[in-house]
Amino acid sequence: MPARLTMTMKTSDNRPAAPASSRQTTPNKVARREAIIGWLFVLPALVMYAVFVLLPLLMSIQYSFFRWNGIGPMTWVGLDNYSRVLADSDLLGTIFNSLRLVVFFSFIPVSLGLVVASIMHRTATGRFGAVARTVLFLPQVIPLVAAGIIWGWLLALPGLINEVLRAIGLSDVTRAWLGDFDWALPAVGFIGVWVLLGFCTVLLWTGMTKLDPALFESARIDGASWFTEFTRIIVPLLRNEIGVCLTVTVIAALAAFDIVYVSTAGGPGNSTAVPGIQIYVLAFTEQRIGPASALAVILTALVLIIIIPFQRLNREATQ
Amino acid sequence: MKRLISFALSILALLALFAMMAQSPKAVAQDAVDCGTEPITLRGYFETGFDLPFRLAEEFTNQYPNVTWDISQDQFTNLINATPRLLSGDNPPDLIRLPTMVSFATQGLLKNLDDYAAAFGWNDWPVPQLNQNRVAEDGTRGSGSLYAMGLNYSLTGIFYNRELAAQIGMTEAPARLAEFEELLAAAKEAGLLPIMQWGSARSGMGLAFPLQALMASVGSVDPINDWIFQKPGATIDTPENLVAAQHLADWINNGYFPEDINAIEYTDANARFGQGEGVFIFNGDWQNAGYDTDMPGNVGFFLMPPAEEGGSPAGMSAPLTFGIAANAVNADCAAFFLNWVASNETARQIGVDVGGSNPGGPSGLPMPAVAEGSITNETLAAGFVVGEAGTSMDFIANATSAIFAQGWTPELQKMVGGRQDAAGLLQAVQAEYERQLSE
Numbered sequence: 001m002p003a004r005l006t007m008t009m010k011t012s013d014n015r016p017a018a019p020a021s022s023r024q025t026t027p028n029k030v031a032r033r034e035a036i037i038g039w040l041f042v043l044p045a046l047v048m049y050a051v052f053v054l055l056p057l058l059m060s061i062q063y064s065f066f067r068w069n070g071i072g073p074m075t076w077v078g079l080d081n082y083s084r085v086l087a088d089s090d091l092l093g094t095i096f097n098s099l100r101l102v103v104f105f106s107f108i109p110v111s112l113g114l115v116v117a118s119i120m121h122r123t124a125t126g127r128f129g130a131v132a133r134t135v136l137f138l139p140q141v142i143p144l145v146a147a148g149i150i151w152g153w154l155l156a157l158p159g160l161i162n163e164v165l166r167a168i169g170l171s172d173v174t175r176a177w178l179g180d181f182d183w184a185l186p187a188v189g190f191i192g193v194w195v196l197l198g199f200c201t202v203l204l205w206t207g208m209t210k211l212d213p214a215l216f217e218s219a220r221i222d223g224a225s226w227f228t229e230f231t232r233i234i235v236p237l238l239r240n241e242i243g244v245c246l247t248v249t250v251i252a253a254l255a256a257f258d259i260v261y262v263s264t265a266g267g268p269g270n271s272t273a274v275p276g277i278q279i280y281v282l283a284f285t286e287q288r289i290g291p292a293s294a295l296a297v298i299l300t301a302l303v304l305i306i307i308i309p310f311q312r313l314n315r316e317a318t319q
Numbered sequence: 320m321k322r323l324i325s326f327a328l329s330i331l332a333l334l335a336l337f338a339m340m341a342q343s344p345k346a347v348a349q350d351a352v353d354c355g356t357e358p359i360t361l362r363g364y365f366e367t368g369f370d371l372p373f374r375l376a377e378e379f380t381n382q383y384p385n386v387t388w389d390i391s392q393d394q395f396t397n398l399i400n401a402t403p404r405l406l407s408g409d410n411p412p413d414l415i416r417l418p419t420m421v422s423f424a425t426q427g428l429l430k431n432l433d434d435y436a437a438a439f440g441w442n443d444w445p446v447p448q449l450n451q452n453r454v455a456e457d458g459t460r461g462s463g464s465l466y467a468m469g470l471n472y473s474l475t476g477i478f479y480n481r482e483l484a485a486q487i488g489m490t491e492a493p494a495r496l497a498e499f500e501e502l503l504a505a506a507k508e509a510g511l512l513p514i515m516q517w518g519s520a521r522s523g524m525g526l527a528f529p530l531q532a533l534m535a536s537v538g539s540v541d542p543i544n545d546w547i548f549q550k551p552g553a554t555i556d557t558p559e560n561l562v563a564a565q566h567l568a569d570w571i572n573n574g575y576f577p578e579d580i581n582a583i584e585y586t587d588a589n590a591r592f593g594q595g596e597g598v599f600i601f602n603g604d605w606q607n608a609g610y611d612t613d614m615p616g617n618v619g620f621f622l623m624p625p626a627e628e629g630g631s632p633a634g635m636s637a638p639l640t641f642g643i644a645a646n647a648v649n650a651d652c653a654a655f656f657l658n659w660v661a662s663n664e665t666a667r668q669i670g671v672d673v674g675g676s677n678p679g680g681p682s683g684l685p686m687p688a689v690a691e692g693s694i695t696n697e698t699l700a701a702g703f704v705v706g707e708a709g710t711s712m713d714f715i716a717n718a719t720s721a722i723f724a725q726g727w728t729p730e731l732q733k734m735v736g737g738r739q740d741a742a743g744l745l746q747a748v749q750a751e752y753e754r755q756l757s758e
Contacts, residue, residue, distance in 0.1 A: 071407045071426055156587075157579035179519065179582025181736040267520025268581040268732040284400030286721040287422065288758060 104189025113200030148262030411644030469638020515597025607675030
């Protein structure tokens with residue numbers, strides 16, 4: 001499958017060169033014109049990207065070297081903001097919290113998504129499969145803020161989840177999930193699982209439908225179980241899709257803001273505080289743009305450090 | 320795609336803004352400070368969930384039809400974050416609800432109201448709360464130039480459910496802290512929740528109310544106000560406050576608060592209290608209308624009693640603070656509105672009916688009539704007690720713009736979770752206070 005892909009790409013690369021030489025026009029000119037047209041198509045998106053992504057990124061890096069309240073004059077402080085952030089155990093704790101969130105936002109949805117998608121792929125092919133996929137994907141359509149508020153109600157002490165627990169005789173484990181020091185972070189993580197499971201399942205299921213059915217047929221003729229199919233065919237051949245899922249969900253975990261802000265706002269204590277929340281508080285509540293930017297730059301670096309090896313592995317796997 | 324849509328929306332919003340700017344006429348220099356007769360649009364930025372400013376704005380337009388309003392609104396926590404950018408923006412609001420004010424005053428973002436105070440005679444008003452809106456040149460609050468006015472002057476204390484209170488044998492308001500604590504113990508004994516309170520990080524930790532009430536009960540209000548006003552050398556970590564914090568820790572350990580307090584939002588706490596959960600709740604008179612609706616005739620109010628014989632009951636009291644942006648286009652009209660709110664009979668009536676608090680204003684003006692049976696009768700009466708005794712305080716949550724979010728809320732939540740003790744609480748908040756002031 002990967003080999004076939006590269007083949008088609010090569011032929012399409014060769015295509016423009018052939019008619020150009022046959023029509024006697026300077027190949028250089030044509031190539032340049034096509035390049036310009038290409039850039040023109042990309043230009044609007046590029047401008048947007050530059051103005052709304054690159055420029056703010058560079059400005060954040062700039063601000064991180066200054067002491068500034070967002071309004072008055074800026075004072076150069078060098079690396080002072082970085083040393084403050086790195087020396088502040090509360091701020092470092094938020095990074096640790098977001099690493100714990102990776103388990104819930106990334107590892108659980110991806111592994112669970114693989115299992116669910118493969119079961120769907122094997123058993124639920126008809127209308128039932130479509131309905132199941134839609135239901136699983138629905139959380140992606142609901143605004144995260146609304147989801148956070150609804151989960152806040154469900155997880156409250158008088159909420160539905162505790163009522164169900166009480167009804168089945170588990171009164172001892174009921175608690176205010178989002179207000180409990182030990183359980184608030186897993187509870188927020190659980191909301192993340194709910195949001196991201198559908199995304200992973202649908203992406204992985206789409207990957208599975210592209211796999212050659214002959215592979216599964218021959219495996220089944222040889223008497224392969226679901227588990228053998230899963231470990232020998234699905235996981236190795238879906239490495240690309242798994243890579244994409246991991247990348248998206250790990251970023252969602254490390255850069256989490258909306259779900260956490262709406263459900264717990266970082267509490268109780270600082271037990272669910274993540275860098276996104278602290279950046280917001282530092283910048284807007286405390287008017288300390290410098291340390292806020294420094295923490296944002298550190299967060300960006302952390303995301304890149306974790307994501308780039310994933311991408312590398314992914315690319316090597318493809319080649 | 321999302322980014323594109325939001326970009327398109329912001330462009331639309333910008334266009335709408337320009338259109339509005341084109342419509343609103345520039346203030347004309349006038350001798351009298353008023354709204355003139357030309358059509359004028361006041362830009363307001365109010366707090367979501369509090370009807371009073373909206374109702375006052377409506378009535379103002381009734382009386383001065385040339386004035387129309389362009390009002391935006393936001394939650395309190397968002398207001399804290401948005402205010403500096405709004406005030407420093409190109410099109411700042413004429414009238415804005417100020418969550419805190421010192422930094423905005425010292426940064427030159429707020430209009431100095433001294434001239435208006437002289438023109439309208441505000442300095443002669445008896446309400447001592449005017450001082451809370453004064454900022455000195457060194458950034459301390461309580462004296463200096465006037466930078467904001469109150470739409471009214473709120474009061475906090477203890478609301479109680481009359482039926483449940485009768486059940487535990489409470490016949491009159493407790494006169495001593497010890498008596499109040501006996502009632503709490505009796506409520507617990509009777510299987511009732513003694514105190515309903517909110518405490519989520521999103522709403523802000525409501526235990527700051529009982530804690531500060533205990534501080535004023537055990538000690539005096541002056542050092543607390545000094546700390547809030549950022550007087551040099553002020554500390555919250557005093558022996559009296561330690562005793563107060565210890566009382567609160569005992570209340571928590573005795574199970575006087577709901578076990579899920581760290582997850583309870585402000586609105587949920589009041590709804591649950593209205594449904595009969597909790598004998599007492601520490602809150603302010605801005606909630607009067609809600610309590611009158613939820614539990615008509617069944618709610619009472621008293622001030623936190625002093626710990627010692629001969630002490631006076633104290634309460635947190637603060638103006639519902641509104642300021643004028645330094646670059647506001649219609650500053651005169653906004654100042655005229657602030658004066659009208661406190662002196663116009665209809666406006667004062669709205670202030671009491673809707674806001675539930677003392678409307679302030681010049682001495683000699685009669686207090687507007689209050690509906691019989693409304694809890695507002697009791698809170699207004701309590702306001703006079705605090706005013707006579709001089710035992711009103713601002714809120715410890717307002718000492719700096721971030722002390723509530725970064726100090727009180729997480730540390731009190733830890734106390735509930737058994738991860739912080741009374742001494743540690745005060746030390747941690749004091750350290751955070753000093754760190755923020757040193758920035």
